[in-house]
Amino acid sequence: MVNSGFTESLVNQQRGIALKPFILIACIAISSQVYAGKPHQHAAHQHGVATLDVASDGTTLHIALDSPADNLLGFEHAPKTPAQKAELEQLGKQLARATTLLDIPAGCTASAGQVALPAFGKGEHSDVSASYTLSCQALPERLTLQLWQHYPRLNKLTVNLALASGQSRQTLRRGEALALKGK
């Protein structure tokens, strides 16, 4: 018992050391995906969590959202009722508007979203993806996300950033904005 505090801190140190190579590998994997232009590899499907990939190309930002359908739709099966069919159609229209995702910063223009609605076929889970291009006069320092307002079932965003300044990963909690500088 006398040693337990010491042992715990030693374990934490070891954990910290063990995690670093993992983070490094993850970053390399992300950057190679972004730069090779390969299709997005799905992250682990976890309800309440979605992934946002943000890559800069000069003063243009490429933004891709990938989310379990449940977060955005409230169900994850083929629509069974007229109401569910309408909700799915509505989701497609909603995600086609970049303003559903974020506030368009001053000096930027956004493309319409390229939306891939879930196929609802294989397995129990389905994902929705949407990608956007934000063309800016200068890269904004932060992005205010509107996703939180539109989708109350969404609690957490894993953001993979690939900017000229380097690659990083941020975890955003409900309501938080995305910082592109100063991280």
Ligand SMILES: [Zn+2]
């Ligand atoms: Zn699911």
